[in-house]
Amino acid sequence: MLGLYVDDSTFLENFSQEHLSTLRLSAANFTNSTFINNYSKQGTHGFLIDTNSEVTFKNITIRNDEATVRKIMHKDIQVTSGFFIVNGQSTLQIESNSTIENTFGRDATLAVIQSGSEVYFN
Numbered sequence: 001m002l003g004l005y006v007d008d009s010t011f012l013e014n015f016s017q018e019h020l021s022t023l024r025l026s027a028a029n030f031t032n033s034t035f036i037n038n039y040s041k042q043g044t045h046g047f048l049i050d051t052n053s054e055v056t057f058k059n060i061t062i063r064n065d066e067a068t069v070r071k072i073m074h075k076d077i078q079v080t081s082g083f084f085i086v087n088g089q090s091t092l093q094i095e096s097n098s099t100i101e102n103t104f105g106r107d108a109t110l111a112v113i114q115s116g117s118e119v120y121f122n
Contacts, residue, residue, distance in 0.1 A: 003026075003028070004026060004027070005028070005029050006028070006029070006031070007033070008032045009032075009033045010033065010034045010036070011033070012038075015038075015041075016040045016041070017040065017041050019046070019048045019085075020038050020045065020046050021046075023050065023053045024050045024051045024053060027053070027054045028053070030058070031057075031058045033060050033061075035061065035062045035083075039064070039068070040079055041077055042077075043081075044080060044081040044084060044085045044105065046103075047083065047085070048085045048087070049084060049090045050085075050087045050090060051088040052089050053091070055092050056092075057093070057098060059097050060098045060099075063101040064103060065102070066102070078106065080105055080106055080108070080112055082105040082111070084110065084112070086111060086113045086114070086118075087115050087117055089116040090118075091119075092111070092117070092118070092119045092120070093120045094119070
């Protein structure tokens with residue numbers, strides 16, 4: 001598996017057509033990082049974790065402020081999940097003092113979990 005290691009980083013006000021990032025057949029660790037006011041037109045405002053991937057978020061903050069939520073809600077946004085789509089027998093772990101605030105999506109506020117995938121909050 002490929003490896004992605006992100007520490008002490010900020011992802012601020014990014015826009016994409018579909019997903020902030022896609023992790024497929026990957027291993028990734030995000031620590032001490034912040035995701036603020038990121039959004040997409042479709043898919044998820046955060047991560048598509050797909051096809052046997054293993055992703056860990058530790059001590060992270062995911063947040064949308066009220067002004068951003070109001071702005072996005074007036075656009076033609078068809079987002080399925082607030083921040084995660086976990087698919088294809090993948091694993092997502094959210095650990096250690098992580099904070100998730102004000103996420104939204106058409107089908108799920110935080111995550112859509114499907115196809116034999118697992119999510120753990122520790």
